Amino acid sequence: MLSRKAVEDCKINGYTIPPQSLLFVNIWGIRRDPKVWEDPLKFQPERFMNSNRAVDTDINNSGVIDVKGLHYQLLPFGTGRRGCPGISLAMQELAVTLAALVQCFDWNAGGGVDMSERPGLTAPRGYELNCVPLARFTPTLFAT
Numbered sequence: 709m710l711s712r713k714a715v716e717d718c719k720i721n722g723y724t725i726p727p728q729s730l731l732f733v734n735i736w737g738i739r740r741d742p743k744v745w746e747d748p749l750k751f752q753p754e755r756f757m758n759s760n761r762a763v764d765t766d767i768n769n770s771g772v773i774d775v776k777g778l779h780y781q782l783l784p785f786g787t788g789r790r791g792c793p794g795i796s797l798a799m800q801e802l803a804v805t806l807a808a809l810v811q812c813f814d815w816n817a818g819g820g821v822d823m824s825e826r827p828g829l830t831a832p833r834g835y836e837l838n839c840v841p842l843a844r845f846t847p848t849l850f851a852t
């Protein structure tokens with residue numbers, strides 16, 4: 709959920725929003741809306757490589773739906789003046805960190821993986837995900 713406070717009254721989609729109202733934008737719901745996304749619950753990372761897979765087109769018709777806050781169907785970092793200021797750092801760190809975790813370790817999820825969620829403002833996991841890392845390289849490789 710993203711939260712905002714209305715500083716003055718405004719109309720959105722025919723609804724009058726009084727000043728000082730606290731508003732929550734349900735980005736969890738938007739990302740699961742079948743009117744916007746084809747088969748939204750399917751794990752299909754390649755959908756982000758080709759925006760034609762989204763039912764809706766992006767607002768600029770640039771052909772690319774990205775995460776920077778211009779395409780309202782995908783807002784992991786929020787949008788506007790209060791959007792996440794750490795986006796550039798996060799986008800660089802994410803790829804490097806994920807690559808290092810996959811390159812350096814085999815991961816054993818032992819009891820299996822259950823991706824169910826429980827209610828909350830940040831879509832928390834329903835069940836803990838305990839993974840055991842097993843180093844893929846022998847320590848001597850890193851000895852100086």
Ligand code: HEM
Binds near residue numbers: 786788797
């Ligand atoms: C994958 C990593 C990250 C995600 C998904 C994420 C997501 C978000 C989201 C959704 C918001 C709310 C934006 C809005 O209300 O429109 C936010 C705010 C914020 N994020 Fe991040 N963030 C990430 C990493 C970071 C990093 C690395 C930093 C700092 C180094 C950071 C600093 C902040 C700060 C300071 C705010 C509050 C901005 C404000 O209220 O004006 N975030 N982030």
